Every structure is written in structure tokens, then in C-alpha cells.
Amino acid sequence: MPHTLSEITGPVYGHSEISEADSDLTRQHSGEPLGERIIVSGSVLDDSGRPVPHTLIEIWQANAAGRYLHIKDNHLAPLDPNFTGAGRALTDANGFYKFVTVKPGAYPWKNHANAWRPAHIHFSLLGPAFASRLITQMYFPGDPLFALDPIFQSVADEKARERMIARFDIETTQPEWALGYEFNIVLRGRETTPFET
Numbered sequence: 457m458p459h460t461l462s463e464i465t466g467p468v469y470g471h472s473e474i475s476e477a478d479s480d481l482t483r484q485h486s487g488e489p490l491g492e493r494i495i496v497s498g499s500v501l502d503d504s505g506r507p508v509p510h511t512l513i514e515i516w517q518a519n520a521a522g523r524y525l526h527i528k529d530n531h532l533a534p535l536d537p538n539f540t541g542a543g544r545a546l547t548d549a550n551g552f553y554k555f556v557t558v559k560p561g562a563y564p565w566k567n568h569a570n571a572w573r574p575a576h577i578h579f580s581l582l583g584p585a586f587a588s589r590l591i592t593q594m595y596f597p598g599d600p601l602f603a604l605d606p607i608f609q610s611v612a613d614e615k616a617r618e619r620m621i622a623r624f625d626i627e628t629t630q631p632e633w634a635l636g637y638e639f640n641i642v643l644r645g646r647e648t649t650p651f652e653t
């Protein structure tokens with residue numbers, strides 16, 4: 457299956473240290489991006505359920521209108537001058553990570569007639585070496601496009617597909633400010649999160 461733009465591209469970072477602003481995609485410009493502000497947090501776990509500390513997570517995503525800030529994205533949706541759509545964070549000593557961003561929009565990808573990707577955030581996790589990089593996509597609960605999306609459906613096992621869907625989390629939802637989603641990532645084992653090869 458031909459991959460879309462967002463499967464084959466990702467942000468390229470420099471050599472600078474990771475800063476607080478790297479994990480808050482709503483504070484990387486002079487103004488705030490448009491869209492539904494969300495908090496995405498969770499844990500990175502190994503096959504025994506043990507937390508994986510100090511792991512670099514990189515994310516990239518479309519803006520709220522479903523447009524990537526990428527020269528080859530020609531979707532007729534507006535760019536947001538206050539949104540780059542890329543962030544990174546390290547898990548803490550307990551394997552916990554947190555991003556603040558806006559909910560990405562669905563976007564068309566021409567794979568078949570009237571093809572739209574469900575809203576998703578790309579996740580890359582780096583182990584101690586580049587060869588141990590794992591890449592997956594996080595989806596949002598209840599998306600009507602799941603049944604029609606060949607990439608989501610390429611994971612044959614329904615239970616495994618569900619592990620790519622974040623859980624709405626009222627506990628991390630902040631009043632008057634942002635909706636919370638929990639997305640735990642299991643690196644391997646029976647409960648592993650599906651990864652792209």
C-alpha cells in the first residue's frame with residue numbers, strides 16, 4: 457500500500473537540548489493555534505508493564521484543519537501560522553510523558569475514491585540507537601473513519617487496533633482549558649502497541 461505523506465515524512469530536529477516548549481505545540485509561536493486544545497499523556501511500558509524511563513518521543517501531526525506544514529501537502533485547507541505540528545519529549549523516571557497540542561483534523565489522501573484519514577498523531581519512540589526506533593499512530597475514540605481507513609484496518613486484530621486509540625480521560629482534562637487523552641504505549645509482548653515496519 458502506498459504510504460501517505462505523513463507516513464514517510466517527519467520533523468527533523470537539530471542538535472539542541474529538549475526544552476519545555478518542545479512538548480507544548482500550542483506555545484511554539486507568537487500566538488496560539490486554532491482548534492480544540494488537548495493534552496495527550498501516558499506511559500511507555502515494556503512487555504512486563506514496567507515503565508520505560510528517559511525515552512525520546514517525537515510526534516508530528518496535521519493542524520486542526522487537517523493540513524500538514526509540509527511543502528508536498530497540497531490539501532485545500534488552511535495552514536495555521538501558529539502551528540508547526542511537531543513536538544518531542546522525554547519520558548520521566550516513571551515512563552510518563554505529556555504533550556499539549558490541538559486535535560488534528562481528518563485529511564484526504566487520494567488512496568481510493570473519497571479517501572480520508574481518521575484524525576491521528578504520529579509517534580516515534582527512540583531506544584538507545586536509531587535502529588530501535590518504533591513508529592506508530594495514535595487515534596481518537598469513536599472516529600467514524602476507522603472502518604474506511606486501510607491504514608488503520610491494516611492491523612488485522614481488533615484488540616490490537618484498539619490499542620492505537622487513545623482514551624478520553626476526564627482526570628487529565630483541565631476545566632476551562634483542554635480535553636485530556638491517555639495513550640499508553642507498550643513496546644512489545646502480547647499487549648504491544650502496533651508499530652509500523
Ligand SMILES: [Fe+2]
Nearest residue numbers: 462463576578
Ligand atoms: Fe498523518
